[in-house]
Amino acid sequence: MHGTLSRQDRTPPSRLPLTLRLALRELRGGLGGFAVFLACIALGVAAIAGVASISRSLSDGLGREGKRILGGDLSYSLINREATEPERAALDAQGRVDVVASLRAMAVAGEGAALVELKAVDSGYPSAGELVTEPQAPLAGLLAERDGIDGALADPALLTRLDLKVGDRLTLAGRPFAIRATIVSEPDKIAGGIGFGPRLIMSQDALRRTGLVQPGSLNRWSYRLILPGADDAGLDAAAARIAAAAPQAGWEMRARTNADPRFSKSIERFTQFLTLVGLTALIVGGVGVANAVNAFVERKRPSIATLKSVGAPGSKVVALYLTQVMLIAGLGTAIGLVVGAALPFVLDALFRDSLPLPLNPTLAPLQLLQAAAYGLLTALAFAITPLGRAHDVPVSGLFRDTVDPAAARIRPRYRLILALALAALVGLAVGTAFDRRVALIFIAAAGIAFGLLRLVAVGVMVLARRLPHPKRTAPRMALANLHRPGALTPAIVLSLGLGVTLLVTLSLIDVNVRRTISATLPARAPNLFFLDIPAADSNAFHDFLARQAPAAKIERVPMMRGRIVALDDVPAEKIRPPEDAAWVLDGDRGITYAEDVPEGSNIVAGKWWTAEEAKTPLVSFEAELARNLGLKVGSRVTVNVLGRNLTATIANLRKVEWRNLGINFVMVFSPGTFRGAPHSDLATLTLPGGTNGPIENRILRDVAKTFPSVTSVRVKDALDAVGDLVGRLVLAIRGASAVAVLASLFVLAGAIAAGHRARLYDAVVLKVLGATRGRLLTAYGLEYGALGLVTALFGLLAGTLAGWVIVTKVMRLDFVLDLSGALVAAAAAVVLAVVLGLTGTWRILGQKPAPYLRQS
Structure with a gap:
């Protein structure tokens, strides 16, 4: 009927740009050939x-559980002393x-004797959260004194170590305690930091009866304020009033909004490291992206030729296929975002009761957006070069590229896009x-690694081209395959090289850290x-040790705890030091005084004080930390000790050998600085034969019985605790690094798949000429x-260099070249390359020549 429109005519025209419409239309055929691309992204x-x-879930968990972790809304901590009456009044007023x-x-x-982390609580504990014990009972009853015996709660590890059970007794400072229950869950455990012994909880009345609290003894008193209904502004106002009422208290203050700033910083540092490892995986995967896009352009040669033959400009062709590539990259990014966003929820569902940290699973939009930006930018950076190559190649060249690839350079516009990405x-x-310094170092290292691997690949190809041709067929073919047009050499060297380098680096770091903890230190340490x-x-204690171990070396020094409150009259909270020096201002430090230069120290600036000068307030500061804090000879350091602010002038700077674990301090004061101040002593005992378990255990037991107020620490136990922590970190690093290694495997598989067409063409021709499958x-x-x-050798050299830099320059440990684990990784790389390569070409070798000869 005239004027009637067909159904097709009535379909409204699409408002999508032509390039996007064409890209979507071509993608209807599926994503064949983009499996590696998607996997890498x-x-x-x-x-x-x-x-x-x-990381965000942990931070939110810390924030949400801040009051429980801290034990209150505000916490004020003092070292070696309790709050004075005016200080306590300032707190009680809030x-x-x-x-x-x-x-x-x-x-x-x-x-038996064991070091314990003692916690003495009052009747209000816990003010937030719940203390879970086995058996569960009111805390007051568990800790109460019965028939002259106080109660205590013990970590199950302590019962195992001393072969005890609930109901048994142990002694502290000669006073008996009955173990009334074991500790299942402690709400404020994180705020206590890393302990070197199991927990033991008692009442404060019981602690005072032990006599362990003495002037100068090392103890911490935490005053936790409960401010019902107070918001963040209310907390700030209360803290300001307390600071005004007790300006010289020298205590460490924390709020529930940032219950453990040191732990939060550790999370941020570790998050950055793991993010850089993830970025390494993404960059390695970028090589797979480039390989996949190269193969994609190769498959699209007929389409590209057709488009250009009907008048499509080169820029339109590039835009069309770049749109397709970025759409696929968007799909891979979306898959990655879904998996990444789901991880905290999965962890919480599977390990909620066993996680040592509070996890608050949540979506992190900003962080997910950053991850998406990483993925899309990586895809763009690695895809634009192979796509840009098609811009200026003529139609005839596109059809001829199968046997005579053109070496066209990409236009400046595509180089600009690459540079911007x-x-x-x-x-x-x-x-x-x-x-940011670490991030810049990582970026520089990644750039250098890419450049070196590219040079290695070019070098291999040049060398293969110049070597004399072997007479035997198989070696001659192998040599030709290394340098021919479209060779897999660059892709395999790059992908496998980065993976091997990473594995070797981690292996050497692991070996050296564990060696330092388990071997080197105990040989030299007390x-x-x-x-x-x-x-x-x-003096009596020194004589006692001398009788217990006549041949041992005994050292002792006076020790107090102090907190830096100002440097050159600038308050510590206003100083922004480098990250590796911030710990000096964060919390209290051990300090001492001495008439002579301590053993293990060398004066590098200024001079040591004379007997007359030692009567005035002077201090010797560790040289490298002084440099990071902007201090020099003549600078002024103000420390708060036992509630008093004392200012001393830096007389000299020392270089300290920390790794021998001898007695040494960041700050050593002149004797006149603390004249008359109460203090305790710190002593070390070094046996001539190194570690000796039976003698050490005997001394520990006898010291605990004869001098019950003295705390003994076995260096091996402390190192074992540190080693356990390092082991967990190394395990986490290995797990994250496995992602980068897995990306390398994807890229390697993708590189082999990308060369499928060329290998297929070769196999067909060679089989027609009589080549057997075995020879191929x-x-x-x-x-x-x-x-x-070649790649394994490069990985060994580059990984060894990277490991040496990290161990000696970053960790500042002695480096020992132990390639046992590294050689295994390198050998695995060779085997992996051969196995994956032959697996990828096996199907090619089974193809019959006839169908492909008919197509040619």
Whole structure:
């Protein structure tokens, strides 16, 4: 009927741009050939998004559980002393105050002795959260004194160590305690930091009856304020009033909004490290992206030729296929974001009861957006070069590229896009980094690694081209495959090289850290440390040790605890030091005084004080920390000790050898600075034969019985605790690094898949000429074996260099070249390259020539 429109005519025209419509239309055929592309992008984005999501969930968990972790809304801590009456009045004026005392002590049971982390609580504990015990009962009843015996709650590890059970007794400072229950869950455990012994909880009345609290003894008193209904502004106002009422208290203040700033900083640092590992996986995966896009352009040659033959400009062709690539990259990014965002929820569902940290699973939009930006920018940076190559190649060249690839250079516009994408990646990595210096070092190292691997690949190809041709067919084919047009050499060297370098680096770091903890330090370090030696008993204690171990070396020094409150009259809270020096201003430090230069120290600036000068307030400061804090000879340091602010002038700077674990301090004062101040002594005992378990255990037991107020620390136990922590961190690093290694495997598989068409063409021609499958396999095996060997050698050298830099310059440890684990990784790389290579070409070798000859 005239004027009637057909159904097709009535369909409204699409408002999408033509390029996007064409890209979507071509994608209807599926994503064949983009499996590796998707895997590389999704894996890298999932790693970054997962790390960021877990970090955000931990931070939110710390914030949500801040009051429980801290034990109150505000906490004020003092070292070596209790609050004075005016200080306590300033706290009581703001709200309810609960008090917790913590210190280390020696518990004795029968012939055994063990270091314990002692916590003495008042009747209000816990003011937030719940203390879970086995058996569960009211805390007051568990800790009450019965028939002259006080009760205590013990960590199950303590019962195991001393072979005790609930109902048994142990002694502290010669006073018996009955174990009434074991500790299942302690609400404020995180705020206590890392302990070197199991927990033991008692009442404060029981603690005072032990006599462990003495002037100068090492103990911490925490005053926790409960301010019902107070918001963040109310907390700030209360803190300001307390600061005005007790300006010289020298206490450490925390609020529930930032219950453990040191732990939060540790989360941020570790998050940055794992994010950089995830970025490594993404960059490695970028090589897979480039390989996949190269293969994509190769498959699209007929389409590209058709478009250009009907008048489509080169820019339109590039825009069309770049749109397709970025749409696929968007899909891979979305998959990675879903996996990464789900990780904290999965962790919470599976391990909620066993997680040692409060996790508040939540979506982190900003962090997910950053992960998406990483993925899309990586895809763009690695895809634009192979796509840009098609712009200026003529139609005839596109059809001829199968046997005669054109070496066209990409136009400046595509180079500009590449430069902008790389600049955006660098800006994102640096701008979002906790430590920008570390981020810049990583970026520089990644750039150098890429450049070196590219040079290695070019060098291999040049060398293969110049070597004399072997007479045997298989070696001659393998040599030709290394340098021919479209060779897999650059892709395999780059992907496998980065993976091997990472594995070797981690192996060497792991070996050296564990060696330092388990071997080097105990050989040079003291066997035992003794803390809280009363000054009045110092000589008697020295004589006692001399009788117990006549051949041992005994050292002792006076020790107090002090907190830096100002440098050159600038308050510590207004100073912004470098990250590696911030710990000096964060909390209290051990300090001492001495007439002579301590052993293990060398004066590098200024001079040591004379006997006359020692009567005035002077201080010797550790040289490197002084430099990081902007201090020099003549600078003024103000410390708060026992509630008093004391200012001393820096007389000299010392270089300290910390790794021998001898007695040394950041700050050593002149004797006149603390004349008359109460203090305890610190002593070390070094046996001539190194670690000796039976003698050490005997001394620990006898010291605990004879000098019950002295705290003994076995160096091996402390190192074991540190080693356990390091082991967990190394395990986490290995897990994250496995993502980068997995990306390398994807890229390697993708590189082999990308060369499928060229290998297929070769196999068909060679089989027509009479080549057997065995001969072809031998040729390919030699090719992949040579590439694996070259890559493994590079990985060994580069990984060893990177490991040496990190161990000696960052960790500042002695470096020992132990390549046992590294050689295993390198050998695995060679085997992997050969196996994956032959697996990828096996299907090619089984193809019949006839169908492909008919197509040619």
